[in-house]
Amino acid sequence: MSNKIVSLTEEIVQPIVDDMNLELVDIEFVKEGKNHFLRVYVDKEGGVDIEDCEQVSERLSEQLDEHDPIEQAYFLEVSSPGVERKLKKREDFERFVGSYMYVKTYEPIDGDKEFWGDLIQFTDDELTLEVKVKTQTKQVTIPYKKVANAHLAVQF
Structure with a gap:
């Protein structure tokens, strides 16, 4: 289920980050305690700022509400990959x-x-x-x- 949510989220968010000239670094859908988190990590040359993350979050939230790919309640977090950025590709x-x-x-x-x-x-x-x-x-x-x-x- 988690991989399906990540794949669907990637399909939805990729055009958003492309439009904003950002890089999609990673997506995670994890359960921590009783809560589920959908985490999207974005970056750009020189690093992303809070406004970049807010814009992606707002646009992605609208699209997720429209497509509704996740059944359970979850928290959406959009952030920078940080100084210890994962290397996946x-x-x-x-x-x-x-x-x-x-x-x-x-x-x-x-x-x-x-x-x-x-x-x-x-x-x-x-x-x-x-x-x-x-x-x-x-x-x-x-x-x-x-x-x-x-x-x-x-x-x-």
Whole structure:
């Protein structure tokens, strides 16, 4: 049910964000406690502001009311993906070459499943991270199909 709601929401919101020259980053439909949340994350070069989010929310809310794809009560939230933006599509990795990120894999690579480092290269089939191991840096090549999840990270 959740995947269907996400797909239907994407069909409705994509023309809205395209019209506003925004990027649709992600959509989630989740239950937290007793409440359901439909979360839509949008971005643009330089970042989105509260007005962008309000406009998307208003336009999307009208369309959702008209199409009524969600049976249960829910809260609609439209926001920026934040500094630890999820990386889900190939285009996300291409865009953020040179950025520091966290990558978790489905299976171990060189004995590890979690990596923090700078993305130094991305091709259709693999990404290359420069990771720090104690006082040394090394490059780790990760097949794209083995990426379970990834997000930008804040480096301390």
